Amino acid sequence: MPPQHNMLHALSIDLEEWFQVRNLQGVIARESWDLQERRAEASTLQLLDLLSRQGVKATFFVLGWVGERSPDLVREIARRGHEIGVHGYNHQPLSELSLSAFEEDLSRALEILSPLVQEPIRGYRAPCFSLPSHVTGHFQILQRHGIRYDSSYFPGRWANAKGEKRPSSIHITEQGIIEVPLTSLFFGGLSLPCGGGGFFRLLPYPLTRSLFRLHQGRGNPVIFYLHPWEIDPEQPRIQLPFLKRFKHYVNLSRTFSRLERLLQDFSFSSIKEVLQERGF
Numbered sequence: 001m002p003p004q005h006n007m008l009h010a011l012s013i014d015l016e017e018w019f020q021v022r023n024l025q026g027v028i029a030r031e032s033w034d035l036q037e038r039r040a041e042a043s044t045l046q047l048l049d050l051l052s053r054q055g056v057k058a059t060f061f062v063l064g065w066v067g068e069r070s071p072d073l074v075r076e077i078a079r080r081g082h083e084i085g086v087h088g089y090n091h092q093p094l095s096e097l098s099l100s101a102f103e104e105d106l107s108r109a110l111e112i113l114s115p116l117v118q119e120p121i122r123g124y125r126a127p128c129f130s131l132p133s134h135v136t137g138h139f140q141i142l143q144r145h146g147i148r149y150d151s152s153y154f155p156g157r158w159a160n161a162k163g164e165k166r167p168s169s170i171h172i173t174e175q176g177i178i179e180v181p182l183t184s185l186f187f188g189g190l191s192l193p194c195g196g197g198g199f200f201r202l203l204p205y206p207l208t209r210s211l212f213r214l215h216q217g218r219g220n221p222v223i224f225y226l227h228p229w230e231i232d233p234e235q236p237r238i239q240l241p242f243l244k245r246f247k248h249y250v251n252l253s254r255t256f257s258r259l260e261r262l263l264q265d266f267s268f269s270s271i272k273e274v275l276q277e278r279g280f
Contacts, residue, residue: 008277009212009222010180011051011058011268012085012151014125015044015066015077018229018236020091022128023244030090033065039235040066041073043228046256048080054263058082059271061125061151064089064109071116078117083270085123086110086147093130094138103141110145123271125225126152129182133166139175149178149280151223151271155191169220170278178280180271183222185211196225201251205258212266221274222266231256 019028019036028036044060051058060077062084067074078084089109094102106124114121124147131138131152142150155168170180182195193199194211203211215222229235233252240248 006267007216007221008274009216009224009266009268010271010274011056011263012125012223012225012271013044013047013058013060014087014225014227015040015060015062016087016091016227016229017063017066018232020063020065021227021229021248022093023240023248024238027238027240037236038069039232040228041070043232044073044077046231047226047228048077048082050256050260050263051082052080054260056263056268057270057273058268059085059123059151061085061087061123062109062113063087063091063127064105064112065091067109067113067116071112074113074116078119083123083272084113084117084119084121085125085151085271086113086121087125088127091127093128094126094132095130099137099141102138103145106141106145120146122146122148123180124150124152126150129154135173136175139173139177142177143175147177149180149271149275151180151182153179154182154193154195155184170223170275170280172280178275180223180275182225183215183220185215195223197227197230198247198250200224200226200258201230201255205261208258208262209265212262216266221278223271223274224262224268226255226259231259 017038017040060082062074086109089105124142129152168181173179184191184193212222
C-alpha cells in the first residue's frame, strides 16, 4: 500500500550495540564492552535490506566505537546511499563530560568515521539525548568540527511541557546550528513522544499511526529514531530491575514488523533530505 500522504518524515538510526544503552550502564561495565557479543552488524544489515525494499533513505548516527570495530558496515551504509551522522565515540552522556572531554570524544569519532564515507559528516546526536540546556559551548565545538545540525533534543517526553523554552520544531539556533528535535505532541500542558525508540515499542501501532497523522496535520515532519538492538529479540537477556527490564525488552519481537508498516504508511528519508526540502 502506498503512503497516504506526501509529507516527508525523517528516519534516523542510532547505531550502537545492545550493551551500550543507558539502562545497562550499571550492569555491563564500559571496560567489558569488548568481551560482549557484538550483534549490531547483523541487525543493521537487516534494517538496510528493509530500507532497500521500501526505497527509503535514512540517517545513521554511528557511534565511533562501533565504526572502529565494523568499518565495512559503515562503508556499506554509505554505499547504499544513506546519510552518516556521528553519535560520539564512547556513548557517554554529555552531563558526565567537560567541554574539552566532549570535544575529544567528538574528534575521536570523526577521525574514525570520516575516512569511511565520501561526504562530510554534518549531523550529530548526543548519546541518550543528553545535550544540556545551556548549549552555547557545545554548539561552538560542533561548528568547529563541521557539524551543521544537531538532533539531540527530545522535548517534553512524558513531562509537563510548560517549562520548555526551546522550540520543539526544526529551527536555527542563535549559534547558527540547525536543531532537529525528536518529535513530541503537546496536548495542553502534557507531551506525548511519538518519535520512536521505546515509545514505538510500547504504544500500539494504531496509536503511533494516529499520532503521526496528528503531527503532520500541524505541518511538521516527524523526526523518528530507532536502534538496531530494538529489532533483535534474540539479544542476551540481562537481570535488571523491573522498570529497566520492561523498558529495554518490551515488544522487541514486534518492532521490525511495526517499522515495516510505518514505512508503508508514511514517506521517509534522511534528516539531510528533510532539511533540504524544508529550505534549511
